[in-house]
């Protein structure tokens with residue numbers, strides 16, 4: 001679904017209302033994350049609906065390596081021929097060469113993602129592995145997006161900023177499901193890094209906010225993030 005001109009949001013319930021995004025800057029498509037399902041049918045259907053084909057995808061960029069975001073990656077990489085970009089720390093996880101870093105075993109808010117924490121720690125849901133072609137870091141450019149290092153949720157977690165559109169893609173540093181939360185504590189590997197990262201995201205003059213779990217905010221994003229900042233210290 002088009003949430004703003006050239007910004008398309010895709011979601012599925014499995015993986016906790018996980019989201020992926022297609023961005024059209026007039027010079028091909030950039031795909032951010034790939035949803036849970038391994039057949040990528042929702043991404044392919046969205047391409048169909050907007051009159052594009054899978055070969056229009058020029059870049060596939062990953063916020064981080066958690067299972068919910070990786071499902072369609074291998075298939076979409078193969079079908080599009082597009083290079084995959086991620087932080088180096090996440091790359092061997094994406095390639096299936098390393099086990100996931102365990103997250104908290106105990107429940108935190110929102111308690112309904114607790115089963116996902118357990119599933120991650122037990123390694124029950126594998127993804128089809130894919131090779132990362134380019135390691136990216138703070139300040140790099142991928143299609144229309146500037147890479148924003150955003151460690152905390154995971155060491156190589158990335159956010160993205162499309163200056164011209166005032167679009168912030170926060171990945172899992174911020175969630176809007178089941179309500180706006182500055183990250184899920186049970187999944188945050190380094191809370192100190194995470195708080196610093198979110199404070200930095202709040203400095204962007206963002207209008208639109210896209211997140212890894214939950215619906216995008218289509219307006220006044222920066223105000224919403226800044227208003228939630230006191231919750232970081234609770």
Ligand SMILES: [Zn+2]
Pocket residue numbers: 064066153172187
């Ligand atoms: Zn995650």
Ligand SMILES: [Zn+2]
Pocket residue numbers: 066068069172212213
């Ligand atoms: Zn996630």
